Amino acid sequence: MQSRRDYQLGILFVTLSAVAWSLAGYFTRLIPLDSFTLLAWRGIFGAASLLLVLILFKGRDWWREFTGMGKPELAYISLTVAGMIMFITSLGNTSVAHGAVIYATIPFLAAGLGWFFLGEIPRRNAVIASMIAIAGVILMVGFGSDGGLLGDLLAFGMTCCMALSIILMRKNPQMSAMGAACIGAILSSAICWPLGAPLDVTNIQLFQLALFGITNSAMGLAFFALGSKRLPAIETALIGALDTPLAPLWVWLAFNEQPGLNTVIGGGIVFAAVIFHVVTSQRRATAVTA
Template identity: 55%
Template sequence: MDPRRDYQLGLFFVMAAAITWSSAGFFTRLIDLDYPTMIAGRGIFGALGLFIVIVIMNGRKWPRLFITMGRNEAIYIALVVLGMIAFIGSLGLTSVAHNAVIFATIPLISAFLGWFFLREIPSQTVLVASAVAILGVAIMMGFGFDGGLSGDILSFVATLCMALSIIIIRLNPTIAITACACVGSLVSGLVCLPFADLSAVTPTHFGYLVLFGLLNSAAGLTLFSLGSRRLPAVETALISTLDTPLSPLWVWLAFGETAGPQTLVGGGIVLGAVVMHVVISQRRQARAAI
């Protein structure tokens, strides 16, 4: 495939993944259950959705993806599960603001890891865009100082796991990412299941949980796996930050919650940083193709 076309597909898939992941706030408000119950449903039904995708894409050969899993696949699954557990634990120990700002550092963490493991040297443009995105998230969340140290550490662990999973994909482009994500999603859901309040789940809740798993988990992970192997690690991470400003947009559209000025300003900065990077990178790709 033409390198420019491959790069554009990577941008499209990772952007689409960020959009699907940004629906988490919408589903959290819609479902109105305790967090372990929602995560358990998201993980289990997300795994089911991913399994269906695997069977459709691979036909009768689908068992091979699971049987032939090796060390790299095991590392990726461990990162998915550890990242989810750390993220869930951080929610009760630090503020949403701290979680968001710490996660926004993922492009810079990925830039360092990409240089260390892959010798991918990030451009000045992507580093500036990453720094601007962090600033935008910080403005959205109000530069809060209300987080707890243990929660912040867990949030950083979750962010580091996400960055390392991107590196694993770049190091091993042939890894069966969808199958790994399926196993990781299932294990994450099963880990939360003992803490879930299943008695509170109504038929309506059940339907919403299925949608949560299929859209936010299965679709998001599938799109991310298709895109992340086509882009440098730092660019994948930068585009993933679109999740933060888009999340309040869906809540506003669905529930009429008006975003405050700092949310609009900060979200606009994040969007602007990502768009700026995409436009500049496209121009660079066009010049290289001449």
């Protein structure tokens, strides 16, 4: 049986990954560059930061993270790169609102894939919390008339890649996730590099891009890799939904962009759903160990 401490660490790490990933909107607003240039540099700085973390944790054996890769690691790299390409392409073919609503289906996707591949039967509280969180996201962004079928399909493909990554980490907890994430970041950067203008950035922008890569890419991937192997798939996806309400919060605090009433209410619903799930899970764990 999974220890309570291990489970709590999983919640903490996945929460931190959601916080790190939610900063993407802040950095995108801060640095006035096109998406491909942003992602090209984010991949480079993210990969360098992940490599540094590997060296600090693994010492002289850090290189084994790359030489011992098998099918799970190759699959993780493929999902990372494919998800990035579909995400970027979807932004030009559908609205951000549509993409956010589609991504909100990830707890249900993760639950179905977790049941199919891992035999994990979702807890009732996790399912209820996921439905509440999705309702909150729908309220935040709504269904506008500015979407497009191709873009919506690409956004759904990106969501499937993320859900499959969760299952992959859960099924293979010993995989070299950090090394795979590092290679995925480099490949993503290589794909975006010729599509942007990465050599036209200023020194200040380069510093900001380094912070972007360290926090949003390296920290997000590292905490996700550490946490997703400790939690059921649906719970990883549910806590990861904190990304949606946190993203406009940072932009509001930094740039005074006032969120709409729907955003405030919907974000509050998502927060409440995650807190409900965490509290009820801890009470359940306490009752079992008592």
